[in-house]
Amino acid sequence: xxxxxxxxxxDGAELANLLDPLxxxxxxxxxxxxxxxxxxxxxxxxxxELAAELVEEAPNALAxxxxxxxxxxxxxxxxxxxxxxxQADVIGELEDADAEAILTRMDPEDAAxxxxxxxxxxxxxxxxxxxxxxxxxxxxxxxxxxxRFANEEYDLERYRGQHPYVLNSNGTPIGVxxxxxxxxxxxxARLTDIMVPPITVQANMPLEKLEDLFDExxxxxxxxxxxDGHLVGVVSRSAVDEALLKRAExxxxxxxxxxxxxxxxxxxxxxxxxxxxxxxxxxVLNVIAASVIAAYEQTLAAVIALAVFLPMVSDMxxxxxxxxxxxxxxxxxxxxxRPIDAMRVWFKEVSVGVINGFxxxxxxxxxxxxxxxxxxxxxxxxxxxxxxxxxxxxxxxVLPLLLKRIGQDPAVASGPLLTTITDMAGFFLVLSLATxxxxxxx
Amino acid sequence: xxxxxxxxxxDGAELANLLDPLxxxxxxxxxxxxxxxxxxxxxxxxxxELAAELVEEAPNALAxxxxxxxxxxxxxxxxxxxxxxxQADVIGELEDADAEAILTRMDPEDAAxxxxxxxxxxxxxxxxxxxxxxxxxxxxxxxxxxxRFANEEYDLERYRGQHPYVLNSNGTPIGVxxxxxxxxxxxxARLTDIMVPPITVQANMPLEKLEDLFDExxxxxxxxxxxDGHLVGVVSRSAVDEALLKRAExxxxxxxxxxxxxxxxxxxxxxxxxxxxxxxxxxVLNVIAASVIAAYEQTLAAVIALAVFLPMVSDMxxxxxxxxxxxxxxxxxxxxxRPIDAMRVWFKEVSVGVINGFxxxxxxxxxxxxxxxxxxxxxxxxxxxxxxxxxxxxxxxVLPLLLKRIGQDPAVASGPLLTTITDMAGFFLVLSLATxxxxxxx
Numbered sequence: 052x053x054x055x056x057x058x059x060x061x062d063g064a065e066l067a068n069l070l071d072p073l074x075x076x077x078x079x080x081x082x083x084x085x086x087x088x089x090x091x092x093x094x095x096x097x098x099x100e101l102a103a104e105l106v107e108e109a110p111n112a113l114a115x116x117x118x119x120x121x122x123x124x125x126x127x128x129x130x131x132x133x134x135x136x137x138q139a140d141v142i143g144e145l146e147d148a149d150a151e152a153i154l155t156r157m158d159p160e161d162a163a164x165x166x167x168x169x170x171x172x173x174x175x176x177x178x179x180x181x182x183x184x185x186x187x188x189x190x191x192x193x194x195x196x197x198x199r200f201a202n203e204e205y206d207l208e209r210y211r212g213q214h215p216y217v218l219n220s221n222g223t224p225i226g227v228x229x230x231x232x233x234x235x236x237x238x239x240a241r242l243t244d245i246m247v248p249p250i251t252v253q254a255n256m257p258l259e260k261l262e263d264l265f266d267e268x269x270x271x272x273x274x275x276x277x278x279d280g281h282l283v284g285v286v287s288r289s290a291v292d293e294a295l296l297k298r299a300e301x302x303x304x305x306x307x308x309x310x311x312x313x314x315x316x317x318x319x320x321x322x323x324x325x326x327x328x329x330x331x332x333x334x335v336l337n338v339i340a341a342s343v344i345a346a347y348e349q350t351l352a353a354v355i356a357l358a359v360f361l362p363m364v365s366d367m368x369x370x371x372x373x374x375x376x377x378x379x380x381x382x383x384x385x386x387x388x389r390p391i392d393a394m395r396v397w398f399k400e401v402s403v404g405v406i407n408g409f410x411x412x413x414x415x416x417x418x419x420x421x422x423x424x425x426x427x428x429x430x431x432x433x434x435x436x437x438x439x440x441x442x443x444x445x446x447x448x449v450l451p452l453l454l455k456r457i458g459q460d461p462a463v464a465s466g467p468l469l470t471t472i473t474d475m476a477g478f479f480l481v482l483s484l485a486t487x488x489x490x491x492x493x
Numbered sequence: 494x495x496x497x498x499x500x501x502x503x504d505g506a507e508l509a510n511l512l513d514p515l516x517x518x519x520x521x522x523x524x525x526x527x528x529x530x531x532x533x534x535x536x537x538x539x540x541x542e543l544a545a546e547l548v549e550e551a552p553n554a555l556a557x558x559x560x561x562x563x564x565x566x567x568x569x570x571x572x573x574x575x576x577x578x579x580q581a582d583v584i585g586e587l588e589d590a591d592a593e594a595i596l597t598r599m600d601p602e603d604a605a606x607x608x609x610x611x612x613x614x615x616x617x618x619x620x621x622x623x624x625x626x627x628x629x630x631x632x633x634x635x636x637x638x639x640x641r642f643a644n645e646e647y648d649l650e651r652y653r654g655q656h657p658y659v660l661n662s663n664g665t666p667i668g669v670x671x672x673x674x675x676x677x678x679x680x681x682a683r684l685t686d687i688m689v690p691p692i693t694v695q696a697n698m699p700l701e702k703l704e705d706l707f708d709e710x711x712x713x714x715x716x717x718x719x720x721d722g723h724l725v726g727v728v729s730r731s732a733v734d735e736a737l738l739k740r741a742e743x744x745x746x747x748x749x750x751x752x753x754x755x756x757x758x759x760x761x762x763x764x765x766x767x768x769x770x771x772x773x774x775x776x777v778l779n780v781i782a783a784s785v786i787a788a789y790e791q792t793l794a795a796v797i798a799l800a801v802f803l804p805m806v807s808d809m810x811x812x813x814x815x816x817x818x819x820x821x822x823x824x825x826x827x828x829x830x831r832p833i834d835a836m837r838v839w840f841k842e843v844s845v846g847v848i849n850g851f852x853x854x855x856x857x858x859x860x861x862x863x864x865x866x867x868x869x870x871x872x873x874x875x876x877x878x879x880x881x882x883x884x885x886x887x888x889x890x891v892l893p894l895l896l897k898r899i900g901q902d903p904a905v906a907s908g909p910l911l912t913t914i915t916d917m918a919g920f921f922l923v924l925s926l927a928t929x930x931x932x933x934x935x
Contacts, residue, residue: 074702074705074709074828075705075708075709076705076708076827076828076829077828079828079829080828080829080830080831083829084837104709107708108708110827197676197677200672200673200676200677201673201676201677203673205673206673206711207654207656207671207672207713208654208710208711208712208713209711211654211711211713212649212650212653212654212713214649229649230642230649230672231642231643231645231647231648234639234642234643234676235639235642235643260516263516263517263518266517266518266549266550267516267517267546268650269648269650269651269653270650271649271650271653271654271713288731289730289731289734292731292734292735292738293734295738296734296737296738296741299738299741299742299745300741300823300826302745303741303744303745303748303819303822303823304819304820304823306745306819307812307815307816307818307819308812308815308816308819309816309819309820312823313820314820314823314824314827314829315820315824315829315830315838315841315842316829319841319844319845319848320848322845323844323845323848323849326813326816326845326849327848327849327852327853329812329816330809330812330813330816330849330853331852331853331856333808333809333812334805334809334853334856334857334860337804337805337808337809338805338860340804340805341801341802341804341805344800344801344804345798345801345864348797348798348800348801351797351800352794352797355790355793355794355797356787356790357800358786358790358793358799358800358803359783359786359787359790360783361800361803361804362779362782362783362786362803362804362807362916362920363776363779363780363782363783365804365808366775366779366807366912366916367772367775367776367779370749370750370771370772370775371768371772373749373750374749374750374751374768374771374772376749377745377746377748377749377750377751378746378751378755378756378757380745381742381745381746381754381756382756382757384742385518385552385756386516386518386519386521386522387518387521387522387525387756387757387758388522388757389522395526396757399757399761400757402761402765403761403764403765403768406761406762406765406769407765407768407769407772410769410773411769411772411773411776414773414776415776418776418780422787470808474804474808478804
């Protein structure tokens with residue numbers, strides 16, 4: 052390919068020519084198609100602005116990997132081009148020594164901002180904010196704001212729609228000035244005469260609270276303060292939206308047992324190991340569930356047809372339960388269900404469970420009857436699936452709320468726990484009903 | 494509860510007092526806890542602005558249901574308070590007669606905007622834009638823009654950071670004016686002297702393309718034009734972000750067989766029916782897979798222990814395959830994998846499959862050997878799971894890309910297809926290997 056040729060010739064200009072016209076996601080895909088050690092070589096050859104755009108486009112774990120493999124000199128140049136919230140995300144994930152090497156090569160003021168930002172958790176206002184704020188003092192005038200606009204110090208886009216914030220001598224925001232009052236007031240007027248009190252958020256405000264605030268208010272950005280009231284940054288609507296999207300995607304991956312935001316461009320041993328961790332825990336749960344079958348081998352030996360239906364009952368119940376899990380996960384993320392709503396959720400689910408259990412039990416019962424020509428086998432299989440559907444949706448609906456309540460991540464644990472319980476219950480129902488009705492089945 | 498009391502007394506002011514101080518998601522949850530027919534009564538009693546905030550907070554299907562049950566007079570009042578893109582989303586989903594009744598009661602200009610917007614698909618620029626744009630003509634001056642700022646006609650937040658767009662006599666955007674040049678130019682200057690050429694997007698530009706554009710550029714909004722070039726609205730960064738989040742959540746629900754963005758506040762018959770549709774299709778697939786077991790009943794009857802391991806092999810392979818599906822879905826949504834990358838994806842997956850298949854096969858093989866005291870049983874079960882893991886990750890990785898290529902939604906079909914194939918393959922591998930090694934197993 053042309054890309055590899057430009058790379059082998061160390062031709063940064065040609066690399067830029069090839070990648071720059073592409074949409075970012077396409078350019079990143081091209082980069083990721085290179086062998087892993089060459090990706091960072093390519094990044095170092097590119098103009099720092101373009102390299103920074105690619106790093107920003109990459110999911111976090113990948114961005115960190117790309118930066119880690121660059122020389123600290125080039126890495127510092129690329130990182131200087133990022134927004135301060137992204138700088139902190141990347142540097143916060145590096146090895147301490149790597150981070151230090153890069154920080155000492157950065158502009159000291161920017162480096163200080165990053166050191167401040169990495170202290171915050173990712174999913175609170177402090178971790179989502181940028182350090183740069185458009186601030187003025189109590190003595191500043193309208194004219195001074197307009198001059199800063201005009202002097203290219205402020206740029207609506209770069210500041211994601213920040214308004215001018217007025218700080219007192221302690222650095223606490225005491226007012227915010229609207230664009231409208233700026234352009235309709237004489238230049239010599241003090242900002243303190245036209246400002247309105249600001250809505251501020253605490254640096255430890257969690258993502259969900261920020262989501263609520265931005266849903267209720269049209270603001271494009273909100274000033275972030277520490278407990279003592281001084282301004283530490285500004286969190287933008289778009290940073291919150293992006294964090295919500297990332298969380299939704301990562302939760303969807305975790306539900307399927309994929310951790311660490313795997314991409315196929317990551318090293319094979321890492322991908323295999325991460326997936327295996329979850330799978331091997333799952334094997335243990337499977338052995339537990341299967342032990343129920345082992346306890347009924349005599350029944351199975353007598354009515355071998357049961358073995359045909361065991362995986363069906365287990366799979367169908369798992370599906371019904373996972374539907375309920377999915378609805379609960381969504382209601383949790385929308386704030387429409389809270390851990391204390393477990394009883395209400397259970398009641399809503401059990402109603403669905405009774406209807407669907409009846410229908411599915413009837414369907415599979417008729418299938419079993421017709422297939423094996425024994426109505427009692429239909430009764431056993433249909434009855435077991437019907438009851439187990441009710442169990443599955445009850446557990447599926449309530450489990451995510453309970454896990455959340457005890458501080459566990461429902462995306463991780465709901466699925467495996469659910470299927471283990473419904474497998475055990477399903478096997479038990481089929482085999483114990485069959486044991487009880489044995490004379491009618493053979 | 495207080496809410497129900499205020500409702501039974503038809504006390505709108507008290508209702509507003511109870512709901513207004515709550516975060517919107519909490520207020521919506523309170524509303525949804527009311528019986529379904531009372532929710533819209535409550536909305537009608539609330540001040541239209543608050544009712545509109547609640548409708549906007551509600552997921553789309555629910556918002557439509559709430560509006561549908563209100564009188565068209567009150568519904569029109571509430572809808573007038575929404576942004577035009579949300580107006581179109583709600584009205585577009587109503588029955589034609591209901592929509593007409595509401596539209597005729599709205600301000601004619603707003604109604605005309607909505608009629609225009611509902612014509613666009615939800616996930617293209619036209620469906621995501623607002624109709625209101627901050628526009629000027631070629632003869633307008635800087636002073637005129639500043640006067641409109643000052644006259645409260647423009648509000649940075651309401652317009653989500655729109656810049657002034659200059660239209661020619663055909664209504665085509667020919668320039669955009671930065672805030673910086675506005676405040677640093679004399680008031681009598683023509684906008685045409687300071688404008689720069691605008692980046693416009695076509696009304697049919699899909700969501701992914703818009704995502705790329707906003708990733709590459711810092712704009713807060715982009716003007717949307719029809720094929721003939723005239724401006725029809727403005728799409729904001731936050732509208733794109735919200736649409737991406739909705740799509741991620743809805744795709745996560747669909748993967749688990751939940752359609753129509755179910756919430757537990759929806760009517761029971763609807764919820765049960767929607768879930769059943771998917772489950773009953775799944776039963777058919779399960780019967781197909783189980784027929785493989787039925788074909789080997791003699792083998793099973795001879796080695797009843799196999800029945801213990803069949804569900805384990807099927808479940809573990811399904812899990813491995815679903816991990817691969819999840820990674821593919823994510824890479825599709827990030828633009829890092831395209832349908833034509835199927836071979837590359839397969840190669841990346843099969844490497845993981847060989848490693849994980851070996852480890853899992855070994856694990857379960859040892860378990861089977863120890864449990865039943867027969868090393869050959871371990872060989873059969875372990876070998877089957879090992880091979881089936883490779884099959885499962887291959888199919889799981891590639892299937893979403895193939896479905897996308899033939900225009901199917903990979904979120905819907907990947908899971909059921911995957912598990913059916915891996916179940917069949919798993920059952921076949923276990924039972925045919927066992928049949929071949931029969932003398933060693935009994």
